[in-house]
Amino acid sequence: MDTLNLLMQGFGTALTPMNLLYACIGVLLGTAVGVLPGIGPAMAVALLLPVTYNLGPTSALIMFAGIYYGGMYGGSTTSILLNTPGESSTVITAIEGHKMAKAGRAAQALATAAIGSFVAGTIGTALLAVCAPFVVKFAVSLGPSSYLSIMVLGLLTVTAVLGSSKVRGFASLGLGLGIGLIGLDPVTGQQRLVFGLPLLSDGIDIVVVAVAIFAVGEALWIAAHLRRNKTETIPVGQPWMGKKDWQRSWKPWLRGTAFGFPFGAMPAGGAEVPTFLSYVTEKKLSKHPEEFGHGAIEGVAGPEAANNASAAGTLTPLLALGLPTNATAAVMLAALVQFGIQPGPLLFENEPVLVWGLIASLFIGNTLLLLINLPMAPLWAKLLQIPRPYLYAGILFFATLGAFSVNMQAFDLVLLLVLGALGFAMRRYGLPVLPLIIGLILGPRIEGQLRKSLQLSAGDISGLFNEPVAVVVYILVVVLLALPLFIRLWRKFGPQKPGTLHVEDQIHA
Numbered sequence: 001m002d003t004l005n006l007l008m009q010g011f012g013t014a015l016t017p018m019n020l021l022y023a024c025i026g027v028l029l030g031t032a033v034g035v036l037p038g039i040g041p042a043m044a045v046a047l048l049l050p051v052t053y054n055l056g057p058t059s060a061l062i063m064f065a066g067i068y069y070g071g072m073y074g075g076s077t078t079s080i081l082l083n084t085p086g087e088s089s090t091v092i093t094a095i096e097g098h099k100m101a102k103a104g105r106a107a108q109a110l111a112t113a114a115i116g117s118f119v120a121g122t123i124g125t126a127l128l129a130v131c132a133p134f135v136v137k138f139a140v141s142l143g144p145s146s147y148l149s150i151m152v153l154g155l156l157t158v159t160a161v162l163g164s165s166k167v168r169g170f171a172s173l174g175l176g177l178g179i180g181l182i183g184l185d186p187v188t189g190q191q192r193l194v195f196g197l198p199l200l201s202d203g204i205d206i207v208v209v210a211v212a213i214f215a216v217g218e219a220l221w222i223a224a225h226l227r228r229n230k231t232e233t234i235p236v237g238q239p240w241m242g243k244k245d246w247q248r249s250w251k252p253w254l255r256g257t258a259f260g261f262p263f264g265a266m267p268a269g270g271a272e273v274p275t276f277l278s279y280v281t282e283k284k285l286s287k288h289p290e291e292f293g294h295g296a297i298e299g300v301a302g303p304e305a306a307n308n309a310s311a312a313g314t315l316t317p318l319l320a321l322g323l324p325t326n327a328t329a330a331v332m333l334a335a336l337v338q339f340g341i342q343p344g345p346l347l348f349e350n351e352p353v354l355v356w357g358l359i360a361s362l363f364i365g366n367t368l369l370l371l372i373n374l375p376m377a378p379l380w381a382k383l384l385q386i387p388r389p390y391l392y393a394g395i396l397f398f399a400t401l402g403a404f405s406v407n408m409q410a411f412d413l414v415l416l417l418v419l420g421a422l423g424f425a426m427r428r429y430g431l432p433v434l435p436l437i438i439g440l441i442l443g444p445r446i447e448g449q450l451r452k453s454l455q456l457s458a459g460d461i462s463g464l465f466n467e468p469v470a471v472v473v474y475i476l477v478v479v480l481l482a483l484p485l486f487i488r489l490w491r492k493f494g495p496q497k498p499g500t501l502h503v504e505d506q507i508h509a
Contacts, residue, residue: 007129010356013058014364022059023361026066027368033067034074041071045331057339058354062361064335065315068328069121069365072271072308073373076113080300081106082395083218090307091210091437092275096292096299103295111241112249112297113304114374120257120305121366124312127261129359144452145464149473150273151446153480155438172431175422176439179204186444187451199411204419208403209440212416213433215399217423219392224424249301252282256305263306264313271310272441278302312362319347319355 013019033044045064052060075090080097093113100109182193183203194200241249259274259281282298283289292299318329322336322343336343341351348355403416426433450464457463465471 003129006356010360013353013357014361019059019062022063023066023365024368026063027070027365030067030070031074034071035077041068041328045328057341058357060335061358064332065358065361066365068311072311073117073369076304080109092279092303093300096296099295108241108245109300112301114370116253116301116305117308118366118370119253120309121312123257124261124309125362128312128316142469143467144449146467146469148449148453149470151442151449153473153477155442168431169435173435173439176436177443180440180443186448204415208412208415209419210437211399211403212419213423215395216416216420219396220424221427222392245297248297252298252302253305256302257309260306260309261313264310265316271307274306274310275303278306
């Protein structure tokens with residue numbers, strides 16, 4: 001009851017005219033920066049930090065939260081329309097969303113992304129208000145071996161999106177893991193894979209890699225075929241979801257929310273792993289598995305819900321522990337310190353107006369996002385009617401701007417071109433690009449948790465299995481690895497009905 005009373009007081013704070021204005025500004029800015037490839041909410045919040053010196057901390061954080069949620073939706077827009085993820089967490093959305101756009105269902109993909117974001121964000125915010133103490137307590141209780149096992153499980157799910165050739169898929173995954181190793185060794189501080197270039201000591205930013213592989217690689221690939229293939233305007237389709245779309249989307253929205261919130265609350269969580277897991281789950285549970293890879297709406301609804309639910313989950317350790325779990329949360333933490341507010345367990349007690357006003361503003365921001373973006377779905381979809389030469393020239397411009405904005409260094413533009421050429425070569429030789437991004441994201445995290453686990457156990461291998469969660473997850477990993485082999489052996493040697501052929505015999509027949 002106390003929580004409900006505090007939340008009502010928070011709505012009283014968030015619904016003041018000025019705070020409501022800042023929430024609107026944040027949502028619009030967030031959507032805009034999310035749409036621009038490479039310019040995500042973390043960059044927008046960082047750029048606005050100096051501007052908010054004269055604002056109150058509550059108004060500033062309400063605006064930053066609007067930017068955060070708006071950026072999540074804006075990133076899905078470019079993933080669907082242009083196959084160019086604005087954020088690493090929207091990489092999965094590009095798989096099915098862009099295929100839906102090419103099939104003339106861009107508006108439906110945008111609509112399920114907007115509604116899924118609203119549903120997941122609203123439920124996630126409610127969980128943040130009600131369950132934050134319990135979720136944080138569980139997340140803090142996990143050790144590095146548990147985090148390592150979860151990362152390994154996430155890496156295993158890559159096998160579901162490797163494409164037609166597992167050899168090419170694992171080659172792409174290896175490239176991503178290799179790029180993730182560039183920089184300084186996290187323990188010894190020694191340089192590795194920097195090739196004598198000091199600017200590589202900090203590694204390569206994920207935004208630069210994602211923009212190069214997806215946007216620049218795609219633009220170069222399209223440019224190489226413009227003279228060979230006639231440019232066609234992709235049809236937009238109807239602006240709203242049909243009854244069948246609703247029936248196929250509402251369960252993925254709920255399942256995606258269940259994946260996203262716990263992972264967002266974990267210090268080693270983030271939005272990438274739950275979006276991967278959501279996509280794999282929807283592929284396994286779908287009644288239309290043949291549509292995956294060709295534009296399945298479940299492949300957009302589930303990951304987008306997981307993405308936005310993780311955003312609410314991310315704020316749980318940020319507000320309760322002062323622990324940021326992604327770049328945007330880290331910048332918001334810097335904003336708290338800038339205003340002289342001490343983050344940590346006493347924040348709820350010392351700053352109830354700020355905390356509950358911020359939580360209430362998340363409900364308001366979600367509603368604003370739906371009201372603003374859902375009617376604009378056909379307008380966003382019309383981007384696909386721009387002639388391809390102009391469209392991809394614009395993509396290259398914003399990709400270059402976004403890559404340069406990450407560190408404000410010309411060296412990142414060189415990396416953009418080199419990695420863009422790599423993306424072009426991968427398309428030329430049939431290597432899927434998604435495993436590279438997955439390897440880049442999860443590789444350094446796996447290394448960090450592996451090192452921590454072995455350091456705590458003095459190098460004893462038992463340190464990898466010394467937590468119940470780790471043991472359960474590793475058992476699940478073994479089951480997932482053995483299951484395809486078991487199914488293949490069962491189909492080959494198991495009992496069959498008279499008159500039926502084995503799968504291999506059917507292929508030869």
